[in-house]
Amino acid sequence: MMNAMPKITAAFFLVCLTTLHARAQNARIKIDLDRTVGEIDKNIYGNFAEHLGRCIYGGIYDTLSPLSDKLGFRKDVMAAVKELKPSIIRYPGGNFVSNYNWLDGVGPKGERIPRLELAWYTLEPNTFGTNEFVAYCKMINAAPYFSVNMGTGTIEEARRWVEYCNVKEGPFYAELRKKHGFPEPHNIKYWSLGNEMDGTWQMGHMNAEDYVKKAREAAKLMVRTSPEIKLIAAGSSNYREGADPDHWNTTILNGLKDVIDYIALHIYVGNPDSNYYNFVSTPLVLEQRTKIVKGMIDLVMQTANRPNRDPIYIAWDEYNVWYRARRGAAAQGRNALEEKYNLEDALVIAGFLNAIVRNADIVKMANMAQLVNVIAPIFTNEKGLFKQTIFYPLQLFANNVAGTSLDVFVDCKKYNTNKFFLGLGETTTQQTGVPYLDVSATYKDGEVMLCVVNRHKDEAITTDIVSQNGSFTGNFEVYEVNGPDIKSRNDFGKTAVQTAQKPPLKASGNTITYSFPPHSFTFIKGKMLR
Numbered sequence: 053m054m055n056a057m058p059k060i061t062a063a064f065f066l067v068c069l070t071t072l073h074a075r076a077q078n079a080r081i082k083i084d085l086d087r088t089v090g091e092i093d094k095n096i097y098g099n100f101a102e103h104l105g106r107c108i109y110g111g112i113y114d115t116l117s118p119l120s121d122k123l124g125f126r127k128d129v130m131a132a133v134k135e136l137k138p139s140i141i142r143y144p145g146g147n148f149v150s151n152y153n154w155l156d157g158v159g160p161k162g163e164r165i166p167r168l169e170l171a172w173y174t175l176e177p178n179t180f181g182t183n184e185f186v187a188y189c190k191m192i193n194a195a196p197y198f199s200v201n202m203g204t205g206t207i208e209e210a211r212r213w214v215e216y217c218n219v220k221e222g223p224f225y226a227e228l229r230k231k232h233g234f235p236e237p238h239n240i241k242y243w244s245l246g247n248e249m250d251g252t253w254q255m256g257h258m259n260a261e262d263y264v265k266k267a268r269e270a271a272k273l274m275v276r277t278s279p280e281i282k283l284i285a286a287g288s289s290n291y292r293e294g295a296d297p298d299h300w301n302t303t304i305l306n307g308l309k310d311v312i313d314y315i316a317l318h319i320y321v322g323n324p325d326s327n328y329y330n331f332v333s334t335p336l337v338l339e340q341r342t343k344i345v346k347g348m349i350d351l352v353m354q355t356a357n358r359p360n361r362d363p364i365y366i367a368w369d370e371y372n373v374w375y376r377a378r379r380g381a382a383a384q385g386r387n388a389l390e391e392k393y394n395l396e397d398a399l400v401i402a403g404f405l406n407a408i409v410r411n412a413d414i415v416k417m418a419n420m421a422q423l424v425n426v427i428a429p430i431f432t433n434e435k436g437l438f439k440q441t442i443f444y445p446l447q448l449f450a451n452n453v454a455g456t457s458l459d460v461f462v463d464c465k466k467y468n469t470n471k472f473f474l475g476l477g478e479t480t481t482q483q484t485g486v487p488y489l490d491v492s493a494t495y496k497d498g499e500v501m502l503c504v505v506n507r508h509k510d511e512a513i514t515t516d517i518v519s520q521n522g523s524f525t526g527n528f529e530v531y532e533v534n535g536p537d538i539k540s541r542n543d544f545g546k547t548a549v550q551t552a553q554k555p556p557l558k559a560s561g562n563t564i565t566y567s568f569p570p571h572s573f574t575f576i577k578g579k580m581l582r
């Protein structure tokens with residue numbers, strides 16, 4: 053009996069040590085309902101439809117297709133679009149808008165004039181325009197967001213478009229809308245002052261100082277015509293060698309700080325060298341740029357004259373993976389920009405959305421570029437469509453992630469990248485301390501939502517999810533976007549990557565332990581009591 057005691061004690065300590073060791077190895081995600089970032093704006097689940105390739109014609113709209121309704125909208129496409137729940141859709145471009153006259157796209161179809169379109173080298177038939185787009189947005193319950201032509205267009209042209217859309221009656225363009233069959237104004241709330249005016253590729257490209265002069269005057273005319281509108285300035289999109297995005301952003305923020313509501317930023321990333329770990333770190337660049345521009349906004353807000361208005365917010369109104377169909381024939385004409393996405397692209401999209409949610413205090417709009425066929429989550433042919441890999445993370449976020457963004461703590465292994473190109477023709481970057489787990493957490497109506505990308509290509513990461521001031525309860529729903537291989541992609545009749553519902557997690561107390569599979573995106577949702 054005297055000898056048995058030390059043996060039991062030793063065994064007990066061994067068990068404790070092993071448990072502790074196993075626990076110490078687990079990654080940790082800590083959430084604290086008191087440590088918040090900000091409220092998520094539903095407009096972060098926006099999208100973008102440009103007159104480009106088969107996005108509008110042959111995607112959204114196809115009057116000759118048996119799959120279309122009587123207005124010419126592809127019904128199968130509309131059903132898939134609705135699954136993404138886009139809150140807001142930007143239109144009509146993109147580069148397209150900088151040589152577009154909105155008047156060409158309104159009025160009786162038989163009288164509409166085809167135009168040579170210089171951004172993407174096509175003939176624009178103009179059979180789809182303002183009123184068709186507004187009708188589409190109504191049917192899918194999205195807010196239309198228009199971009200005016202700050203390239204070849206004049207500030208008066210921009211003002212007339214606002215009058216056509218938003219003034220009830222009286223002046224010529226309001227009456228013109230009525231004559232076209234729309235007695236009530238469209239009340240378009242969001243208007244951007246041009247597109248990517250910092251890019252040398254833009255029709256009517258200008259320097260930051262000239263852009264400020266033109267955009268400021270356009271804003272004056274547009275707001276006097278319709279005082280309730282929200283204006284978005286064209287921030288940096290050009291990160292190519294020799295460009296100076298910081299100069300562009302500081303100059304336009306300074307020059308437009310009293311008149312704009314958002315600054316638009318654009319980001320496209322790619323994986324031309326097929327380096328998985330470099331590529332999946334790229335959402336951190338969006339986050340770094342967000343923080344840099346946030347600092348610039350904070351600075352100019354100190355001298356801004358904008359009584360009773362929100363601060364200036366960031367609109368990432370173009371973001372996506374785009375590098376395969378970016379040059380030469382693949383970037384022109386009817387089949388321009390038909391990028392086919394794989395699993396690693398879906399992980400990057402989940403990473404972008406995580407970064408946007410983590411910065412919910414400043415990022416109040418985001419638009420995946422684009423909606424159908426053109427660097428898009430939905431891909432059609434004349435017989436049907438398939439959902440690309442990037443469809444699934446966007447769908448999970450847009451349908452579930454809302455409420456308050458939490459300042460989540462993550463403790464896991466990290467890696468460094470070497471120096472690599474972000475996308476074709478873009479600046480190089482090098483990332484240190486990239487966490488294998490990329491996480492965002494939100495809280496709404498007593499439920500906590502966790503979005504986790506496991507960037508590790510080969511290893512599952514067992515993780516303790518710890519609540520610091522509340523207890524988990526009940527069954528947690530778990531969904532996973534994954535596929536057999538990081539290069540797996542979908543196609544017509546083949547779905548290799550999609551969302552799978554996993555067995556629910558039984559939760560109680562303040563810790564849930566979960567093993568995130570390699571190269572996966574996991575969404576977990578359940579009740580948390582304070």
Ligand code: AHR
Nearest residue numbers: 145146147148247248421
């Ligand atoms: O989304 C494709 C193009 O990318 C847009 O037309 C332009 O704004 C950007 O360069």
